[in-house]
Amino acid sequence: MAKTKKEKEPKIKIKKAKKGDFDKIIDLVKELAAFEKLEGPDDIAVRRLYKDTFGKKRLINMLVAKEGKDILGYAIYFESYSSFLAKKTLFLEDIFITQSRRNTGIGKLFFDRLIEIANDMGCGRVEWAVLDWNIDAIAFYNKIGATPLSNWEYYRLTL
């Protein structure tokens, strides 16, 4: 029986990143940095990122959106903490979907998985930051029921 086009299309799945995914993820990290008009990781930072993801002492976790062998997006998260809740928070450091595949439900797939992971970890919250001009992302975050921490100002000391 001939398969219909729909049946042949590989489904998008959110998976834990593997070492073999790393080069494609780095392309996406650089695409995100360019999109955000920020400095992405240089070659030395890319090597640290690999070690911090796949090495003996892991500092971060990476998810990828896979369609067959293609990687359409990635997310980086780690564990932070709320002292008033006295619970872990899942902090979403990066979430990015390649330009050509925006608004196709991949962001929702990522958040569904992240919420699942956060619940398994015993987290009370998922938190992340978005650039204030990124109105498409902001509209999506509002749609999924997230709340802007509007009366908080974040501060940084660069060492």
Added chain:
Amino acid sequence: MAKTKKEKEPKIKIKKAKKGDFDKIIDLVKELAAFEKLEGPDDIAVRRLYKDTFGKKRLINMLVAKEGKDILGYAIYFESYSSFLAKKTLFLEDIFITQSRRNTGIGKLFFDRLIEIANDMGCGRVEWAVLDWNIDAIAFYNKIGATPLSNWEYYRLTL
């Protein structure tokens, strides 16, 4: 030889919190929550906070400002991460100095120590959040050379 008044005064020292400091720290955590007009930890959360600070699987680190046996302030921090730097960040979850001892240099002592710790950890940044009406704290953060991440909006999903 009689000691002068100055010699008798115990100096303020920033130290790692000990189990015996915990009850006094919780008083300060609750003082901070009241100051921020937020819900502080309830009794069950306080027990989790103790376990997450002093238990087998430590999630957070606490510092205290001690003057003799008195605890004048506390700081809670943990390790977060910057994907673009590919370096750890020291995230300062709480810093609080009891009302009567504000503007006496204790905040500076905390930051000096936190920067020292962050450098030892190999961090690229120290980051934290402040309520936008807390103008005394904001003036202090600006004075020590910190930068507000003004074009970032932080988002939260409560689980």
